[in-house]
Amino acid sequence: MNLLHLIAIMAQATPRQGDFALEDIPAAIIGVLTLMTIIGVTQYIRDQKQQERQRRSTPQSSPPPVMQQRLPARVALPEPEAQAPPVPPQPNPQRLTASERRHTLVVGSEGDGKTQTQIAFLVGDISRGEQVIWASTNLALYHSRDQQTDLRPLAGHFEYTRDRMEIMAVLLWAAAEVDRRMPFYHEDMPHGDPVVIYVDELGGLYRIFGDLLVLAMRNIAEQGRKVDVFLFLVAHNTLKESTGLDLALKALFKTRLLGNVDQATWTAMVGPGIKLKGVPDGRGIWNYPDKRGNAYEISVRRPSAQEIAQIASRRARSFPAILDAAQPFRDRLEQAKAAPASQAAVAAAPAPTKPWEPTELHLHVRRLITDAMPTIVGLLADGQTLAKAQELTQTSNRALARRLGLGANGGTAAVRVGEMIREWETQGGVTLFDVPELAPAGRSDRSERAERPERPEHPERITPAA
Structure with missing residues (x-):
């Protein structure tokens, strides 16, 4: 419908009372302009809708036309910067099985909650049906001040001992058990259920048994992860006097929880040049380092009395008694203690199967x-x-x-x-x-020494200075 057609329709619809007069011209012009405005607005709206439909149906592979007109031809649009993939959050080791967690080491100062953290992991392993033994000279199933988690309902679900000689016998049994399982590992055959040995206060054992403890601990730490014999150690620092192990702790323990420790322990467990991070005392907060040297803060939840009662109501799994299997090793330790020093080798631990490597x-x-x-x-x-x-x-x-x-x-x-x-x-x-060796001294030096009074000779040892 064009403009002339609309004017003709309006002329026919308008009643004619006489000849066309000059005063009718402004009214006609106003009517024509109004019609033109309506037609223009309608056409503009129709064009905008059509462009919008085309824009939605066509993928945007280049900047909008307006931006292209404003930018010079020689200037290229900057590409978006590549962002590094976010670091996935570390899983809480409290929810991992013993085979997933492997060897675990908890290091912290007094008041950090090491014993409560150890108990939290122990209860979790028991709830998953793992074979657990708790060996600590400070062991208490319940104490109103120091150990407020009552483990007495779970006494039939795990083994425990607080006797030093028996603890050493358990570690010797574990080292021998690792050697017994290794041939099955080499043949890719089932080698037995996972065993977790919770040990605390190793400093006193090291002062009594010395290298015997070191050899047993090293054999378990190096080879036990392959045959599901795991250690869960609690210590104040990473010195040999506290753990019974040498300085190669970072490579041996997959799971490491650090509380308020010194810089030397932090460097040995996380890495050199990494800043130490403290945590609140006694709140179950720990630094959990990964393989890349990143330390995450995790929270270890203390088991409630209701959870312990629920676990105790289940039927305990039947495992071969570790303390019974360790009794022959204890007998050998007793014999070695009573025998002269020359016969102390009777209770020697098995030698490590892996050669020593520098850290x-x-x-x-x-x-x-x-x-x-x-x-x-x-x-x-x-x-x-x-x-x-x-x-x-x-x-x-x-x-x-x-x-x-x-x-x-x-x-x-x-x-x-x-x-x-x-x-x-x-x-x-x-x-x-x-x-x-230094060259022999010259003639003047020898004559000067001849004039000096003789002194008693002492063998000179070249040792690193402290």
Whole structure:
């Protein structure tokens, strides 16, 4: 319908009272303009709707036309920056089975809630039907002040002992059980149900049994994860006196929970150069590091009395008694205790099946010492002692501890560095301070020594300075 057609219709619809007059012209113009406005608005609305339908049906592979007109032709639109994939949250180890969690180490200071955390994991393993034994000299199924989780209803669902000799016998049994299961592992055959050994207060055992405890713990920690014999240790720090193990703890324990610890323990368990993070005391909050060195805060929930009562109402699974199987090892320990020192080898633990390997800290110490060896040799040739040369080159135990971030004031950190060096020399056969023999002294030196009074000779030992 065009404009002339509309005008003709209006002319026919308008009553005619006479000839067309000049005063009728403005009214006609107004009517025509009104019609043109209506037609234009209608056409504009129709065009906008058609463009909207085309835009929705066509995928946008380029910027809108308006943006393309405003930007110069030589300027390219910036591509969106690639964002790093978010780090998936760590699963709470309290909900993992023993085979998924593997070896576990809880390290914290007094008041962090180590015992309650250990009990929370123990109750969880019992509820999942795992075979559990709790070996601790401070064990109490209930204590109104220190151990308020009442485990007495679960006494028939797990084994426990607080006798030091029996605890050592259990660890010797576990080391032998690992060796018994390994042939089944090699043939990909069923080797037995998972066993979790909860151990606390290893410091007292180490002072009594020494290397016997170290060998048993190392065999369990290195090979037990393959045959489902797991350790759950609680300690105040990562020293051998607290755990019965050497410094290679990070690689042995998949699950590590850290409370308020010192920087040396944090470095050994998380990694060097990573900032220590504290947690509230006694609230079940722990730092849970992963393989990449990221430490997440997790919360360990304490089991309620209703949950313990519900678990106790179930029928306990039947397992071979660990304490009965460990009795022969206890008898051997008793015999070794009563026998002379020459016969103490009767209770020797099985030797580790895996050769000793240096840790990252060992390799870092070796690099620092190797870089400084040319300077040390030069200082020794100038008449300096090895201790003075180590002090000048910052390779003494205290200086190495500071450079490694193990501690700023020496002390325990320096002792740890010394233990690492001695351990590498005894276990790995590597002498870090391999100093060549000095050339014989000159004529003037010999004449000067001849004039001095003779002193009693003492064998000189070259050892790392503290």
